[in-house]
Amino acid sequence: MDTLSLDRMGDRRYPAHTAVLGAGRYGVEALADLDAVPPAGATVVVGAPKHAGATGGPCRVFAIAP
Numbered sequence: 001m002d003t004l005s006l007d008r009m010g011d012r013r014y015p016a017h018t019a020v021l022g023a024g025r026y027g028v029e030a031l032a033d034l035d036a037v038p039p040a041g042a043t044v045v046v047g048a049p050k051h052a053g054a055t056g057g058p059c060r061v062f063a064i065a066p
Contacts, residue, residue, distance in 0.1 A: 004030055028061060037063045 006016035006027045020027050028046055037044075048059035 028059065031061060038065050041066045 006020060006029065007014050017027070026046075026048075042063045042065045044061065044063050046059055046061050048057065051057040
């Protein structure tokens with residue numbers, strides 16, 4: 001997503017974080033140039049190193065369009 005959070009600003013319950021991360025998924029926030037990715041058919045690759053003791057960190061994301 002291209003926002004700074006999975007949840008709406010100011011929502012201290014963090015419902016999207018709870019639902020997404022609780023399902024064993026991860027959220028990728030603050031992406032740029034999403035308008036260049038087709039709405040369907042692209043393969044998105046997320047490369048993220050593991051950071052000991054961290055709950056998040058930077059990643060490299062790229063899309064491969066058909």
